[in-house]
Amino acid sequence: MNAISATTFIASKKLTLSDPDWVRYALIALTLGIIGLFLVLPLLTVLIEAFAKGWTAYSASLTHPDALAAMRLTLLVAVVTVPLTTVFGVSAAWAIARFDFRGKSLLITLIDLPFSVSPVIAGLVYVLIFGAQGWLGLWFSGHDIKIIFAVPGIILATLFVTFPFVARELIPLMQEIGHEEEEAALSLGASGWQTFFKVTMPNVKWGLLNGVLLCNARAMGEFGAVSVVSGHIRGLTNTLPLHVEVSYNEYDFVGSFAGASVLAALAVVTLVVKTVLEWKRNQDKRLKVKG
């Protein structure tokens, strides 16, 4: 008797709480429409344009030495920046989540700076510092080290725009998990490194992977900051996004869209990996609860 009235109560409550059908369908249609118009359609255009002159033209423009050099440079930039950003992110998150110190909130704000500053400004700042007329530029050129309009500058600019990704992901996670498990590990005789690898890392690994993934996507896709410091030297300082722009400006539409298709494929792969990560993470949780 009680149970029945309780269920009817819940059912009626659900009914009054849910929105009318037309609201639901309108919102779904709107969302799908926007996604279709602004995300799917451009992606399709990229593919159509890339294959406009057939498969041979497509593969030829992707295997062109300049395109290959752009891809190699993009990979190099990612391979250098992602580990550096990861190390920085883990240490910053550790410092912020574990210690109390003066200026901590300022540090958190500073970590967010690259998110709020236009990447072009970031690039310009590096030109001002390391450029031929810059503060440190003279010293570096005196020692025959080229930073601006060379690979080091591209890596520096990419580092600037990517460095919040891992830290941002880890700080709230580590704050939530707290310090007790690590103290427990130490009290059981574990060394600092053992504690880090056997206790801290497993607890934050999904968040860390997520951060690394997003960081990688940004490192490979960054345009603004890199564009300022690169100098667009074909085959030398063009990353894949820059290659897309340069080709387009020279009316090489197939070459441009072929490059764009590679970047789009990268985005899709990133999304798939992210989804798999999330699925794994949830399964991990379910496994522990269900046994």
Place this chain on the structure above:
Amino acid sequence: MSISVNHISKHFGAFTALDNISLEIPEGELVALLGPSGCGKTTLLRIIAGLEQADQGDIFLKGDKVTDKPVKNRQIGFVFQHYALFRHMTVFDNVAFGLKVKPRRDRLSDADIAKKVHALLELVQLDWLHDRYPDQLSGGQRQRIALARALAVEPSVLLLDEPFGALDASVRKDLRQWLRNLHHDLNVTSIFVTHDQEEAMEVASQVVVLNHGRIEQQGAPGDIYDHPANAFVSRFIGQTNVFDLDEHDADWLQTAGLLTAQQKGKIAHVRPHDIVIEKSTADSDAFVTLKDWQHLGSLIRIELVKSGAAGQAASVYAEMPNDQFRRLHLNRGDKVELRIRHAHWFH
């Protein structure tokens, strides 16, 4: 001495958490650090463990000065208030952790580790849960796993931070008894922190009462209860009625049998069971009335109201066995005669 604390002080900014604390704990004792929240008891425990550094003073474990040793070299077992089990490891791996992180030359073989872990899980009666994750355990089970994990490294001292703090009342009662028995079997010197005086009295062989970063009294539970060193301890341990002789209490305390000639101070603390009441005769000019009573199991707690000379009322609590109370045939509002058998005097 198994644990020596020598002149330990600790400040957090302007706040003094521990003020020149010295403490000796003999081998095999089960000691309660008891005090209200903020008294420094957890800080003291963490300093003994090495999880916190003292500003001044030294810690000795089994005669070894460990003040500058990191926690991992102190040979202690620490049980955290919220257990701090490794959430991504099974119960088995949690207990095995301390054995597996040892340097290779001190480490047991995998088979020996497994044997030892299962023995410890048997000891805490939870071997059947060995492949579960902490999320799947109840609070009491987690607590026992945390204890097994701490015992795995064969600590020379066992430190427990509010071991029953996060548990249901009924589970807590069972675990207290269980911990006492376990300590009896293992005989490892143990300190636990608690703010619950009943828990401290029930479990510990020695109680250290802390307040405002200082030790107020140290002794066996019975001694502390029967001979409180000061007003704070008397009030904190057990129930007590406080009578201030300067405030109109002198007269009636005399009629209650607590002669002012015997007084050894200005303030009298009287335990509820040291108050005897009787129904007064009809023509008595008694000024104490029975307001209400509550059943505390075998005892009855009686709330009395005493109206003073100036007309102000104050509550007095008395306790007596059930059957004795029934024989008095008292009703709410009855006037009663009150006699005090014993008091502690403080200045």
